[in-house]
Amino acid sequence: MAEEVPKTSTTPEEVVVSDVAPADEKPDTTTDVVVPVEKDAQQEQETSPEKEKENVPETAETESEVVSKPSGDDNVPESGSFKEESTIVSDLPETEKKALQELKQLIQEALNNHELSEVPTTNPPKDEKPEHKEEQKPVEEEKKEHAADVAEETEKEAAEVTVTETEVVEEKVAVSASADEDGAKTVEAIEESVVSVTVTVSEEPKVEAVSLSASPEEVCIWGVPLLADDRSDVILLKFLRARDFKVKEALAMIKSTIRWRKEFKMEELLEEDLGGDGLEKAVYMHGFDKEGHPVCYNIYGEFQNKELYKKSFSDEEKRYRFLRWRIQFLEKSIRKLDFNPGGICTIVQVNDLRNSPGPSKWELRQATKQALQLLQDNYPEFVAKQVFINVPWWYLAVNRMISPFLTQRTKSKFVFAGPSKSAETLLRYIAAEQLPVKYGGLSKDGEFGISDAVTEITVRSAAKHTVEFPVTENSLLSWELRVIGWDVSYGAEFVPTSEGSYTVIIQKARKVASSEEPVLCNNYKIGEPGKVVLTIDNQSSKKKKLLYRLKVKPSSD
Known part of the structure; x- marks a missing residue:
């Protein structure tokens, strides 16, 4: 009988890291690592004076004041408890x-008035226009008053002429002469009145025509038209949550974001060929977590490469190009998210701090802070979780100092793990078939893919564990496995069902060191019914995590 191999529970837990650097390791308290903090946290610090130090990107300045001695039993702060809110309107509180x-x-009013995408004019023209109007205003009023006076005088004169003609018939000649003069004035005044009326009548339809033809503007954010369908609600909820559901502040943030996107020429940027120049090794998307969020890996150690660093940050022009590349990368990733209600519209960020650049990398620090500020201001609520791995001990000390100034919402998205706990921590949130080999998973180019599920087993200390694969027909059996941290013995053999057959040693038992190839691949061609038995002997004092998967292909030979 084959052993029933259960898959270990992968329910997210709070991560506590007990592995820290030795006490004799000298701290580099000025090393700059930028910790992304979402805009919702920044907003809460604005509304609470006691939280002015919440802006985590300024860690370089904070770290320089740290005087802390490492301790062997230091733990990482509790984290990873954040649960995403629903994006379905019917699920929301009233x-x-x-x-x-x-x-x-x-938003509808702003669209009707074309307010969202309008760019504010500069101050000088505004200062000049009122002065110009003040000079012209008296002249215009004087003309209007003069026209009114002429009309009034004309009416009076016309009345006088009528009365004179009715009561004094004898003075026809005088009245006639007077009528001619007054008639001329009357005609002139009437013409002015007619002209004035004509202008007024002709201008009113024009105003109406303009108002009728001015339809609401169409504005899109991340490819989603505002107020066009249910996806728009998901977008608006991001801004509301970033501003603690303060409507006016959320609207101001939306307007600011739309204007920035227009100034940054976002749609043109998406089509621009900026090239990677090696940056694809420092920032890349790979697989999904257990809840379906795409995962973005940020590898800080890649910037130790002098050639890559020079290409990206050596002058202002290159730093600006890096900024545009980073925004373009994020925009393209966001466009692939599902903004339908209930869809996955956030990303998991994995930040590898191994060999993170030190304080000498001033240009990198400036470029990173600039990029981070843009992300905070214009990309609210796009982070499902921030996982920091290979965290040095000094970073944990800094985090303990900063933690009291962070909001609970922000802290609940953070997960920290030291070097020896990084793989185990990532496997809490990302399945082994989705996790790259370098981070403790089995995802790599080869015979197996992400659709081939991985079984996870915990091997107790000072214990031996066996895994059996029964085979009933001629076939080719392939498998790959790894033990996180290895330092265990591994062997494989084929045991035939027939009593008269002999056991075949596939892999002689040997101890696999932690420095060896992280993943072992084997295959065996089977010509009779039997089973393949894998044996893991863990004689260390620590429990180990075993990962494996297999494929069976029929064989005609």
């Missing part, structure tokens, strides 16, 4: 529904 409706009304 207060949030009301805020969403109010924001939608304000």
